[in-house]
Amino acid sequence: xxxxxxxxxxxxxxxxxxILVLSLLLAKEKDLNILDYGSxxxxxxxxxxxxxxxNLKVTIYDxxxxxxxxxxxxxxxxxxxxxxxxxxxxxxxxxxxxxxxxQYIKNFLEVLDSxxxxxxxxxxxxxxxxxxxxxxISNQHTGYKGHQIIRSFNFIKEKMxxxxxxxxxxx
Numbered sequence: 001x002x003x004x005x006x007x008x009x010x011x012x013x014x015x016x017x018x019i020l021v022l023s024l025l026l027a028k029e030k031d032l033n034i035l036d037y038g039s040x041x042x043x044x045x046x047x048x049x050x051x052x053x054x055n056l057k058v059t060i061y062d063x064x065x066x067x068x069x070x071x072x073x074x075x076x077x078x079x080x081x082x083x084x085x086x087x088x089x090x091x092x093x094x095x096x097x098x099x100x101x102x103q104y105i106k107n108f109l110e111v112l113d114s115x116x117x118x119x120x121x122x123x124x125x126x127x128x129x130x131x132x133x134x135x136x137i138s139n140q141h142t143g144y145k146g147h148q149i150i151r152s153f154n155f156i157k158e159k160m161x162x163x164x165x166x167x168x169x170x171x
Contacts, residue, residue, distance in 0.1 A: 020097065023124050024051065027095060035093040035116070036060045038101025041071055044079050053077045061088055088116050096120040100127045103148040112159050123165060130156070 020043065024032065032055060036043070039060050047053065058079045065083040072078050082088065096117060102108055102125065117123060129138075130153040140148040157167055 018050075020047070020124065020126065023122070024056070024095070027122055031055045032057070032094045033092070034058045034095045034097065035088065035091075035120075036097045036099070038062065038104070039097065039099055041073060041079055041081075043099075044077075045073055048074055048077060059091075059093070061085070089114065091116075092119040094121045096123045098123070098125045098128065102128050102151065106149070108149070108151065109159075112156070112163070118163055123160065125156075 024034075024047075034056055036058060040062065041060065044053075044058055044060075053074075054076065056077075060079055060081045061083075062081050063083055063085070065081050068080075068082050068084070068087075070078050070080050093116065102111075105111055111117065129148060129150045131150045132153060135152050135155070136150050137147050138150055140146055160167070
């Protein structure tokens, strides 16, 4: 049975997912084919308590998943999980979400130039560390103890604008 309240997530994730929900509502598309790049099913379990998901078709790219699968979260809502980057290149998505995953992608410039992005209508970056100057690598001090790539905000913005995207919100 569906819970009336959300699973409590640590740190800022409840707020990040509220931003995602507002973005979905503002997308004004009747049906949205969504790619959540590098995520998991927890946000979508929580989002189901906030809005009607009937018009959303969600795919999660999880490179660490053992296999491709479809997970039924609720009666009428399923999430597809893919573990192959090659399959992503073959599909088009209306709404592309980069949560914190972009900071771990070494070849992110290639991703920004890929059809996956170029064929999307909307791209949302959330909880992504950005630099006011150039890219640099830092040690992360959260649950994940490794390197993260802090991206240049201006570079990403300019790259997205060259690809015909418009910045509509930043925080």
